[in-house]
Amino acid sequence: MPKLKTHKGTAKRIKLTSTGKLTRRRAFGNHLLSKKSKSRKRAINRGAAVTGAMAKNVKRALGV
Numbered sequence: 001m002p003k004l005k006t007h008k009g010t011a012k013r014i015k016l017t018s019t020g021k022l023t024r025r026r027a028f029g030n031h032l033l034s035k036k037s038k039s040r041k042r043a044i045n046r047g048a049a050v051t052g053a054m055a056k057n058v059k060r061a062l063g064v
Helices: 008-013 038-045 052-062
Strands: 014-016 022-024 048-050
Touching: 008 014, 008 052, 014 052, 022 052, 048 052
Parallel strands: none
Antiparallel strands: 014 022, 022 048
């Protein structure tokens, strides 16, 4: 069976931590920020974990 290629679009968006968890950025943080509250913008600025079935698919795309 040939080697699997890394899905580069996924690799640019999702990072693998040293413990094997997947981290991603949150959406909605680029424009139209004046209407969003400070607390909402702070929540958007924090990273998020990829969990469940999506994590399994992402790990396969990353070749982990």
